[in-house]
Amino acid sequence: MNKPYGHTPLDRAQPAAIEAFQLQRIQALLQYLNSHSPFYQRLFAAHGTDLTEINSIESFRKLPLTGKEDIQAHNWDFLCVPRSAIAEYTATSGTLGQPVTIALTAADLERLAYNEYCSLQLMELNSEDSLQLMLTLDKQFMAGMAYYKGAQQLGTAVIRTGPGLPQMQLEVMQRLQPSVLVAVPSFLVKLKEYIASTQTELHTLSPRKVLAIGEAVRDKDLNPSVLAQRIQEGWNLELFGTYAATEMQTAFTECTAHQGGHLQPELLYVELLDENGHPVTPGTAGEVTITTLGVEGMPLLRYQTGDLCEGYYETCACGRTTMRLGPVVGRKKQMIKYKGTSLYPPMVAEVLHRMAFISEYVIEITQDEYAQDMLVLHLHSADPDAVDHNSLKQQLQSALRVLPQIEWCSLEQMMQMQFPNGSRKPVRFRDRRA
Numbered sequence: 350m351n352k353p354y355g356h357t358p359l360d361r362a363q364p365a366a367i368e369a370f371q372l373q374r375i376q377a378l379l380q381y382l383n384s385h386s387p388f389y390q391r392l393f394a395a396h397g398t399d400l401t402e403i404n405s406i407e408s409f410r411k412l413p414l415t416g417k418e419d420i421q422a423h424n425w426d427f428l429c430v431p432r433s434a435i436a437e438y439t440a441t442s443g444t445l446g447q448p449v450t451i452a453l454t455a456a457d458l459e460r461l462a463y464n465e466y467c468s469l470q471l472m473e474l475n476s477e478d479s480l481q482l483m484l485t486l487d488k489q490f491m492a493g494m495a496y497y498k499g500a501q502q503l504g505t506a507v508i509r510t511g512p513g514l515p516q517m518q519l520e521v522m523q524r525l526q527p528s529v530l531v532a533v534p535s536f537l538v539k540l541k542e543y544i545a546s547t548q549t550e551l552h553t554l555s556p557r558k559v560l561a562i563g564e565a566v567r568d569k570d571l572n573p574s575v576l577a578q579r580i581q582e583g584w585n586l587e588l589f590g591t592y593a594a595t596e597m598q599t600a601f602t603e604c605t606a607h608q609g610g611h612l613q614p615e616l617l618y619v620e621l622l623d624e625n626g627h628p629v630t631p632g633t634a635g636e637v638t639i640t641t642l643g644v645e646g647m648p649l650l651r652y653q654t655g656d657l658c659e660g661y662y663e664t665c666a667c668g669r670t671t672m673r674l675g676p677v678v679g680r681k682k683q684m685i686k687y688k689g690t691s692l693y694p695p696m697v698a699e700v701l702h703r704m705a706f707i708s709e710y711v712i713e714i715t716q717d718e719y720a721q722d723m724l725v726l727h728l729h730s731a732d733p734d735a736v737d738h739n740s741l742k743q744q745l746q747s748a749l750r751v752l753p754q755i756e757w758c759s760l761e762q763m764m765q766m767q768f769p770n771g772s773r774k775p776v777r778f779r780d781r782r783a
């Protein structure tokens with residue numbers, strides 16, 4: 350078994366020891382970027398950065414920030430190795446504009462595997478487990494491949510069923526008896542409905558744990574989200590939330606205490622920043638800003654992900670001392686200023702998930718003739734007779750303090766909206782602002 354990062358027990362080290370380790374890795378990264386990265390060479394020159402002065406975390410925090418627009422505009426200037434050293438080209442999903450290519454070397458793939466090997470250990474999995482992987486392994490998608498490699502490293506068997514197809518998923522589940530599912534939570538809701546339609550009793554099924562990707566299974570107070578409640582009602586599954594972005598090549602996964610996803614300090618340095626680039630005070634959500642540690646192909650320095658999360662710094666009930674991230678409460682670019690209120694799509698989605706009669710939705714922001722944000726909810730119900738318009742309006746009103754425009758549509762219209770241009774996952778948020 351390949352253990353590229355050794356097994357330094359950093360996740361239970363004292364915060365000062367973690368910081369000292371990270372500072373050392375950051376200093377190595379700065380030297381590496383300065384000699385290998387065309388983008389960062391230019392950035393350091395433009396800002397007159399003297400790397401010899403970066404001898405503390407405080408001085409590091411004064412270095413310039415990098416944004417998604419920088420990678421979109423100069424994607425190949427981030428590459429630090431010759432093209433011949435690239436082992437795999439992955440890409441972001443492009444839900445927020447142009448997709449970004451992240452190229453990985455063989456060493457980066459090992460790092461990625463180690464990252465999920467650690468994530469699966471946070472879930473307390475081992476070689477006795479088997480894992481049904483309900484994610485795509487192709488279409489340049491990083492996560493599916495990362496879980497595959499992490500499970501292989503841990504010795505956990507993988508069943509690659511891919512996304513969708515509830516009938517096939519259930520058939521495989523009954524035949525091969527996996528103990529763990531890796532899935533998108535909203536798909537599990539659909540799968541559960543399908544299982545109910547076959548008269549299969551949920552307690553007869555083998556899975557006990559779920560690695561839930563792409564959607565939050567906790568609310569901002571770390572209690573089960575409505576989506577999680579809908580999955581767990583009558584189904585004895587332990588849901589583990591996880592947060593990651595392709596660019597960071599690292600995940601924050603919950604442990605069995607379910608109090609936020611743990612940082613992997615060997616792989617990533619994380620900051621939570623306000624709109625002026627200053628650290629937020631604990632208890633406030635800030636923009637997740639990451640510095641990759643140990644990445645060879647396309648390392649990133651103080652990269653702003655656009656995701657807003659809260660950080661938790663006290664020692665976890667599991668005994669780990671690493672900081673944890675709560676669920677994504679919003680995306681910076683997706684902030685909606687609507688009738689004097691600031692909203693984020695997850696707040697709207699949380700209300701819609703509560704309404705069992707809503708089968709699918711798209712949250713859309715447009716602008717009116719005065720350039721004010723307009724919020725439109727496109728909704729589809731598989732059972733129009735069950736739709737409770739009053740309850741929907743009341744819940745939206747009380748959660749958001751404003752009432753968005755509501756448009757009901759057919760399943761076909763919904764599919765066209767959710768899968769534009771061969772998108773590999775449903776697009777449930779559309780930003781049509783200028």
Ligand SMILES: [Zn+2]
Nearest residue numbers: 604606665667
């Ligand atoms: Zn923990």
